[in-house]
Every structure is written in structure tokens, then in C-alpha cells.
Amino acid sequence: MSRTYVVTGAASGIGKATSELLTGQGHRVIGVDLKGSDVNVDLTTDDGRTAMVDQVTELSGGVVDAVVAVAGLAAPIAATAGVNYYGAIATLEGLRPLLLKSDAPRAVTVASMASLHPHDDALLAAFTDGTEADAIARAQELQAAGPDVGYAIYSTSKQALARWVRRTAITPEWAGAGIPLNAIAPAVVLTPMTRDLVATAEGRAQLTAQVPMPLNGPMEPIVAARLLAWLASEENSHLAGQVVFVDGGYDAVVRGDKTW
Template sequence: MTRTSVVTGAASGIGKATKQLLEQRGERVIGADIRDAEVVADLSEPAGRAALVEEVRRLSGGSIDAVYAVAGLSTATVATVAVNFSGTVATLEGLRPLLLGSPAPRAVLVSSMAALMPSDEELVALLTAGDEQAALARAEILAKEPATTGRLIYASTKLALSRWVRRHASTSQWAGEGIPLNAVAPGVISTPMTADLIATDEGRVGLLKAVPMPLNGIAEPVVVAQALAWLGSVENTHLCGQIVYVDGGSDVVLRGDSVW
């Protein structure tokens, strides 16, 4: 029986690669993005998140098999907090009821190896506590200095996402309903998000000093899409709350023997 999946951020980058890969494998995919998608919705706003859920419900007939929450931003702005954390969590929680009718429901999101980088402790704590308004206010303060404190915003949202997965995957709402909830944490991927950073040899070298990728270097989006597709497949029955680093070795180099 054909599986129906939802992919956010489906218009470009990893989301687009994931949608294309799943469709090539015969799945029905409902893509969502702020443009060029079956569902056009702005995940930075509560109204957009609600619209996403309702439109997916309508298009799917009320039942889906997998959610791939890929949409994200990497700017030193308040919007990065709204989309990366709040938008991702709202997507997963909002669509979770539609997974319950599937014989093999799956949910996966995109974190980042940036979760290993310096972050803002206060912002992470506010996100972890689910206080979106306070988190947005904190991000507004950080964003005033984009070259310094503003650079902490992206890493903070991804760290909070990784913690959210770890804290929720084993609960009755996810594992208790037979839904594996996991995440991938990409390293440097050749997408529109990183295009300016890797446009020159100097830029690539500098970035790879900060994000070492000894195994095959910078990856194409399909590399992450393949990992996402397996996590969202019927074959994945027992991975629960895992953050799978698809990073060419960055995690290993930066953390060595440390596991968490």
C-alpha cells in the first residue's frame, strides 16, 4: 500500500531532495513550504502552523504515514527561532494525530551538528520550556549584534530541537503510539542555505576548519535525504530518540569519546 508522507521545507535543499527521493520510491508526498509547494504555509506564525495541519488533513483525507520536518532558517534573526524550533515542534505535534491511523507511523526532524557549537543558554532554556514568546524576545536581543550574539541563535534552536527529541521520543504520545521519533543532524550540506559560505575556495576551507568533515567533505542534499527516508520507512521499527549525525565525521572530531 502506498505510503503518504509530509515534507516541510520541500521547495529547496534537503526538503526538496527528500520529497524527490520519496516520490521516486513510489510514495505520495505532500510538500509544504512558503512557496512552490502543495501546502503553502508560513511556519514562523501560529496561523501558518495551523493552516499547515488543516491543509494536510484535507489533502490526505485525514491519515498520513510519515512526517519529515525539514523546514528551517539559518539567519541571525527572530524568524529562525520561530521556524526552526516552534514551527518544527508545531508541525510534529499538529500532525501526530494524523499518524495514528497508519500501520507504520514515523516522524523525523532535521537538527544540525551546529547543536555542538556555542549557543545561548538562556534561549535554549526558554525553548526547552516551551515559552515561545520569551524565546522570541531573547532572540530579538541576540539579533541586535548579528556578528556576535546573533550567531548563537541558529545553534541554540538546533540544540533545543535535539533535546526536544530526546525528551519526547519515549513518551506515551510517541513511542507509546508506536511512532519512532528521531532526528538527523547534518554537517555542511550544499544547499541554498550554505551557498554563500561555500562559494569560494577560501570560504570552504574556513568553514571546514570550524566544521571538520574528514569523510568525503561537504555533502549533497540527497545524502541527508537518504538517511531521513530510512528513518521514516517501515524498516525503522526501534530507533527511538536518536540524533543521527550525517556530518562526515564532525561529531567524532569535535567530541571524541563523548557520547552526549
């Protein structure tokens, strides 16, 4: 049966692959991105988030079957905190009323294997217990300290998003309303986000050492898209609050027996 999906980050990489996969399966996709999509907004701003909900409501007629919140940045800049954490949550929470009108609502977002990398405690506390202004202020400090320190904006935003999914998925508003809410956590996906990292043999060797993926190495975006599509499908009736690593084994390499 044809369903209506909202996919953010639909103009590139994983979001684009997901949109194409779903469209090819006969579903309707309302794409959201900065530009080149059905809804063109900046998810780091309140105005952009409000416009996204308004335009998706209009385009969908008020009913959405699944939200796939993919949009994100990996750059060591404060905007990464804005889109990866607050933009994703604004998408999921803002469109939840439209999901409630569906017979089989689903929601999924994209965390990352970077959630296992070192994070910044002050930024994590701001994400989980502070305001957006607190988090952006701390991210600006990390940005100012240069890219090596600034990387923690990315890793911390993804850890915070994964924690939000686990805490939120089991609440009356989500599980209690019959909406499975989950995340995927990819390792290295070959998209514009990672293009520079894999452009040279030296870069690829460095990446392999930093992010070992014993099963098949870095993946094409369709691999992550297939998992997102299944988590957002009617077939997914009982996964809730899961962060599913699609990572060629990276999580098992680094966490081993520490989680199961």
C-alpha cells in the same frame, strides 16, 4: 507499498531532495513550504501552523504515514527560532493525530551539527522551559547584537530541538503510540542555505577549518535525504529519540570519547 509523507521545507535543499527521493520510490508526498509547494504557509506563525494542519488533513484524507519536518533557517534572526524549534514541533505535534491513523507511522526532523556549537543559555532556557514569546524576545536581543552573536539563535534552536526529540520520543504519545520519533544532525550540506559559505576558495577553506568532515567533506542534499527516508520508512521499527549525525565524521572529531 505506497505511503503518504508530509515533508516541510519541500521547495529547496534537503526537503526537496527528500521529496524527490520518496516520490521516485512511488510514495505520495505532500510538500509544505513558504511558497512553491502543495501547502504554502509560514511556519513561524500560529495561523500558518493551523493552516498547515488543516490543509494536510484535507489533502491526505486524514491519514499520514510519516512526517519529515525539514523546514528551517540558518540566518542570525529571530524568525530562525520561530521556524527551527516551534515550527518543527508544531508540525510534528499538529500532524500526530494523522499519524495515529497509519499502520506504520514515523516522524523525523532535522537538527544540526550546530547543536554542538556554543549556545545561548537564556535562549535555551526559554526554548525548554519558557514560552514562544520568551524565546522570540531573547532571539531578538541576540539578533540586535549582530551576526556573530546572532549565530547562537541557530545553534541554540538546533540543540533545543534535539533535546525535545530525545525527551518526547520516549513518551506515551510517541513511543507508546508506536511512532518512532528521531532527528538527523547533518554537518555541511550543499544547499541554498550554505551557498554563500562555499562560493569562494577562501570561504571553503574557512568552513573546512571550522567544520572538519574527514569523510568526503560537504555533502549533497541527497545524502541527508536518504537517511531521512530510511528513518521515516516502515523498516525503522526501533530507533527512538536518536539524533543521527550524518556529518563526514565531524561529531567524532569534536566529541571524540565524550559520547558513545
